[in-house]
Amino acid sequence: MNATNASMIPVTILTGFLGAGKTTLLKRILSEQHGQRIAVIENEFGPENIDNELLIQDGEEEIVELSNGCVCCTVRGDLMRALNDLYQRRADGNVKFDRVIIETTGMANPGPVCQTFFVDDQIAAHYRLDAIITIVDAKHGMETLDQQAESQQQIGFADRILISKKDLVSDEEYQALRNRIVKINPRASISPVHFGEADINELLDLGGFNLDAILDINPDFLKDEDEHHHHHEHHHEHEHEHGEHCGSDCGHHHHQAPHQDEIGAFVFRSRKAFDPERLEDFLGGITQVFGPDLLRYKGILYLKGVNRRMLFQGVHMMMGVEPGKPWAAKEKPESKIVFIGRKLPQEIFTQGLENCLV
Structure with missing residues (x-):
């Protein structure tokens, strides 16, 4: 690209x-x-x-x-x-x-x-x-x-x-x-x-597909995921049971429950370096299997043996990687990838990516 x-x-x-x-x-x-x-x-x-x-x-x-x-x-x-x-x-x-x-x-x-x-x-x-x-x-x-x-x-x-x-x-x-x-x-x-x-x-000129643009992820999203994740899931199940039994007059209350949308996002971060070959194999594999359900994915990669950040993004099965800025002397290199898709199995992605770390 x-x-x-x-x-x-x-x-x-x-x-x-x-x-x-x-x-x-x-x-x-x-x-x-x-x-x-x-x-x-x-x-x-x-x-x-x-x-x-x-x-x-x-x-x-x-x-x-x-x-x-x-x-x-x-x-x-x-x-x-x-x-x-x-x-x-x-x-x-x-x-x-x-x-x-x-x-x-x-x-x-x-x-x-x-x-x-x-x-x-x-x-x-x-x-x-x-x-x-x-x-x-x-x-x-x-x-x-x-x-x-x-x-x-x-x-x-x-x-x-x-x-x-x-x-x-x-x-x-x-x-x-x-x-x-x-x-x-x-x-x-x-x-x-x-x-x-x-x-x-x-x-115009938003640079959404420009890999030099900083990877922006809504910080509230991350905070919410970490702190309230279990609470939300439990809360939603409870609301759902309640909603099924209480007739039409509690519709508004039920509407306040968190929505379980099919499309969702999660972020993978690590300060350890990726093994480039293992990572390439893994990403190639998941795009083959989950490609139709992967809408957008984008990230900064910290690769072993590479002294600069690698920028990567994809749409469905199509993926591209290109070199970004070198890591600064005092900077702690870190990989950060966001995946947006339909019912993606977060555990499979996370475990697979962790297995690619050096």
Whole structure:
């Protein structure tokens, strides 16, 4: 993954719950005078178009130039073909754009879209995946997470999470939703957003897939895991039993119980060095077995015989490692890896990684 090339076109994937406000945000991007030339790709998985009045369609793929310098492109077929086509048109001087935003439909798992940038050599040569942004609706967020597995995946994949419609819920409800999101994904930054005021520059150049960026893990998440872990599990079982027997009037009380979402995260840390060969074998093995359930994983590795940190990340089965900064003289080297995925067996991962330590 050669993310260093400045001539590469940065790409942002925009995903989120149905009705959370993706289209509102896109309309702003496509109409506002923000001085950025952006190509927006609407990734159509369903027959109905997301936003008819925004686009003029005739034929399979339509590219529309807009007055503010943006370009809009609707994909009926294959995303790879559309990206290559856009690049070709840009190279030939037929369209101008500096970056791409891809909107996925509300029901889509962003994984396959994300993998496109690592699988196809031609796309990997021209485009650089910058970040995945997920929009969550504060009003219906809890319900959507309960009912739709895709919404948990969208949060698991995200580098930045925007919560819309915060003004429609109480502070308690907002905090409960936020806490739940942190449990699913401790490394994404979370902020409430009013689409009338969202700064477009805050959505671009986040460097979510740039390995030089510091590995950020929400510190509250770690604290919570260590201190309250057993309490939470026990507490939840109790609530569950209680909820099953007490009829409809205690629904609200039951709702306060911690949610056991399918998608979750855990962190592995060690001050001991990894044996590089054993680690490579182990990571290769777990990505084969658990690849479909591993959404994002990312970390700093302390390897025996290597005097600098190695930076590593992956999406599903695809994994990349590249050298980072040398360890400073007074620094205590430490490995730190976060795994986000569906029902991952934490013990198997932890034991396996411990077996790879020198």
